Amino acid sequence: MQSPAVTVNGRSIPLDGTTPHTTALDWLRTQGLVGCKEGCAEGECGACSVLVARPGRTTPTRWTALNACLVPVAALAGQELVTAEGLGTPDALHPVQREMAERGGSQCGYCTPGFVCSMAAEYYRADRAPAAASDGHGGGGPDHLHGPNGFDLHALSGNLCRCTGYRPIRDAAFALGAPEDDDLLAARRSQPPPEVPATRVAADGAEFVRPSGLAEALTLLAERPEALLVAGCTDWGVDVNLRGQRAPLVVAIDQLPELRGFAVTDSAVEIGAALSLSEVEERLAGRLPLLDQVFPQFASRLIRNGATIGGNLGTGSPIGDTTPALLALEATVVLASLDGQREVELADYFTGYRRSVRRADEVIRAVRVPLPPAGLAAFHKVAKRRFDDISSVAIAFALDVRGGVVRRARIGLGGVAATPVRARATEEALTDRPWDADTVREAAAVLAGEGTPLDDHRSSAAYRSAMLGQALHRLFAENPTPSEVGA
């Protein structure tokens, strides 16, 4: 194993003196790159956004924006980073920086380097094209979320600004042209990102290990039951930063090739657990319309670039927005250990609050979703804020309606119990019933009684229950007749 280093703004910097819990943010700042800011230390504000060279679909490398506050720097060993300092200087501003500066996109300036990095990632998105062609997000021409230059404002959904009110930042984003021919970062996209090396960093009685392959990872897990698995670290990073949690052994599995597969057959799609949600979105390319409704509402682009689909199941959050959708899609979870593989129904996977049937020596290798999906799919997320919020309630519907009759109903719920659950009573109340107002009224009353919602700071139990019932009314209002139900 070579001694780990990270390439930042074209310069290789050894990771000497770092610990397994040193975040990329803190490390960059100790290197003097103080443009990378801590605003929240939990991946919500984006002040720490940096660009990382990651595999792309349309070009070998995609400049991918990540929250540096969440990722241990050890997890970036061997990779290439660009910070705001690396994009340009006051005398030679990057086009993104120039637009932001000239249009009043910065006031206090503290969130600005992060905005610049997130904006640069979208600037360099290879398939960004003027909206008239295609924007890949709901189609249509330019609107308040999609610039005439193809800029998708969702790219900035993980960046918070407390000063400007965002209008000048939007104007800056929508004014960007295409990268110039001599733009080195644009050119860099045509070469693959560096191979991510196996890594070991140890200090303060703790270890960070990135195994070279699945076999090594499984052996490590079998030998060291205390091992903590991480992928995008979007949950773990918060525990480290705000809850002072430390682990004796952190094992990174996000780059294991065995966990990064993607395969489609006639009867199922198999999604590698270590694919980021952004990658899953890109590769599914619309095959699962229900998940297409989830992605733009799932946290932020910054989080989706790091967070993996396996990680979202692995943390066992009672809310985790992919889970209700995957429940409605009747997904299964493929678990791997030295003993081999087993496949578990997702509906049987969770056993309690943040607990599951996964043994300490197992990893989630993949998620399988049967094809074709149900014809009527909808994901309703109820939250205080439309971008980047945690659901008070999430409801995923997958209904087959044929001949005006509900033939099959699968409904996944988040935020109403200790784990994501299926709304089985409601499913039953709908099945083999005509898709009409009477059925919906009766079934909505059943749905409103599903789960055991709580009062908390996100919402009251009464509101959560009301939202369950309303969700079915809304689904019917938006899809009143089977002929309008798209396949």
Added chain:
Amino acid sequence: MSALSERPAEPVVGRAVPHESAALHVTGQALYTDDLVGRTKDVLHAWPVQVMHAHARVTALRTEPAHAVPGVVRVLTAADVPGVNDAGVKHDEPLFPDEVMFYGHAVCWVLGETIEAARLGAEAVQVEVEPLPALVTVREAIAAGSFQGGQPRLERGDVEAGLAGAAHVFSGELEFAGQEHFYLETHCSLAHVDENGQVFVQSSTQHPSETQEIVAHVLGLTNSQVTVQCLRMGGGFGGKEMQPHGFAAIAALGATLTGRPVRLRLNRSQDMTMSGKRHGFAARWRVGFDESGRLQALDATLTSDGGWSLDLSEPVLARALCHVDNAYWIPNVRVNGRIAKTNKTSQTAFRGFGGPQGMLVIEDVLGRCAPLLGLDAAELRRRNFYTAGRTTPYGQPVRHPERLATIWQELLETSDVAGRQREIEEFNATHPHRKRGLAVTPVKFGISFNLTAFNQGGALVHVYKDGSVLINHGGTEMGQGLHTKMLQVAATTLGVPLSRVRLAPTRTDKVPNTSATAASSGADLNGAAIKNACEQIRERLAQVAAERLGISPADVRFAHGSVHGIAFASDRLTWEEVVTAAYFQRVQLWAAGFYRTEGLHWDSSRMQGEPFKYFAYGAAAAEVEVDGFTGAYRTRRVDIVHDVGDSLSPLVDLGQIEGGFVQGAGWLTLEDLRWEEREGPHHGRLATQAASTYKLPSFSEMPEEFNVRLLRNATEEGVVYGSKAVGEPPLMLAFSVREALRQAAAAFGPPGLSVDLASPATPEAVYWAVEQARRSTEHGHVDEGAPGVLPDQPGPDAPPMVPFSERAQQLMTRT
């Protein structure tokens, strides 16, 4: 026109220039206090020992276990304080308390070689406490009679007679939440000790002079032994007006005791659980209208939730009372104010400083009463505007009330409010599950510190031999563009290009005894002081130039870096030539500038006077769409016309208006401070103490269409270059969003329904409002006629307001 407001030809002020640090911001090169740590050797890191009880007496504090943690250097406790153990100016904020007053109160601080060592050291400190009963909500405090500070009353006319004679009398209640500042940069201080015990503190503070004073009194030093510098802040919004002092004092104390630099930077959850916020309020009101909807009388009692100590609660309350009228003439007024003492963070200044809270009361009253009066809410508002010759309830003539009417008319026309109202009616008639609302609300906001003494500013301007200019002033930069404006003022006054002028960070050893950069007054006070300093230098240079040009000094003009006579054919000297000549003639090339706002007076015990130099006006029209299934909403369009006088810097002012508006909309619709109100181990805990649970507006809350116009021909007499303050007033334009939500919710019910709307109007709150409308059986909770809700009246023993200056006067007479 006064000399202060008069602009020369082709001034640098008035040009739309980017923020002076924009190029540094976007490249990550702008430095904030914590960015200095890596440039400083041997820094120690401070970490608080927070006690997780809402209210408790500390019975034992054992720090020895912390010393056993590797890397822990020292634990700071009350015994270490050489001066006064207090972080405020009211002597009610012990820096190291022996009574825990809120959940998360820090009782001591650990210094470590690394942040990790300090954190682990803090975990090792053992604190034993005896829990005490706690009051967490303002309702509990009112019931228990738990108040602090003065209880001001603002009164004019005869409220009882006004109500008795009114055609309609309504009464009601309103309780609304505070707001977390959520400046992106959390509190931070970095202190070190120079030679001879001189303390230097870099602090993210809006009030360096007061930070200096508190550091000095904690350390038992004179002010002259302490210097505070603020490079810039990553946002302040009032949250760094008073709150940084204690943190700076901890860092300074640690530095003096260890001889090493000490950095204290709060992480987000520490910042949110330890520092003060905007005050939430509870209000009860009775209001009388005549037949045509004209306000006849208002009787209200406003109780602010002050938290555990006074901090700035008294002046915040005073400003709330002074803004309960907003833009409306109310002949008979009685408003009582009081400050609840609760076991929460000590609530403090936040953009608007009580003004928004006072105005929210009257806007809520009008929004709820309009349907009961059978009037369109916008028409009800317009009908009650101040007109010429009227005075505020505290006796100040309302100057320029015609601007309100002008702004209102321009707004209605340019945003086609009438046409869009018709479209909205059609939309609502054809969409059972989605409803739109469009509301228009005005703002009138008084500019100046209520307290007269604070209305002074200072500056120091240097012209160097090469003609370059360095300015320094008492204001701090928190993103509001103050420094940009100050550079423009200096360049205008000296007649040099903007690039010739540089600005140095705010320091107490450059300009002393400064006021907080607050009350929107930064540009008014410091701009006038800079102008004054520059004029002194310019007058001296005019003498030098006059001799060379053979003309009278009065005829010398300075523009674009050139110095010449008024004649078209005048010879021209370069600025540099004149400066060099002046130096060799031994003419002083620097000057200290000073400004005091004239004509202000304020009697805080009677709540009467003319505390404000002028009023800032504006109005906004907001259109929203509400989803009836969930209560979720979008802000479809916002139009604003706002009065900034003659703008010093239009890009900066536009940013203040837009940013203030969105921040106000956040307070009123989204940002949801929740404390654990249930008894139990977490009683009093701030449940929304992170960005994941306390949601700020993001792109999704930005109005989809956002049009802002500056009022034209708006020169403000007697203010620097005819401008007006802009920092706070636009925040209150966001009432338009709240009222539009109320109207959209009401559209789910039959016409003419009065709908209650909680604040913040989160989707859940809007959903319940929609549900109330859909049930369509009753109005919201507004009582009509007597007796209705009776606002509490203060007892005979209610303490009067005793503001800073009067305390200072007592001190002066005593010594």
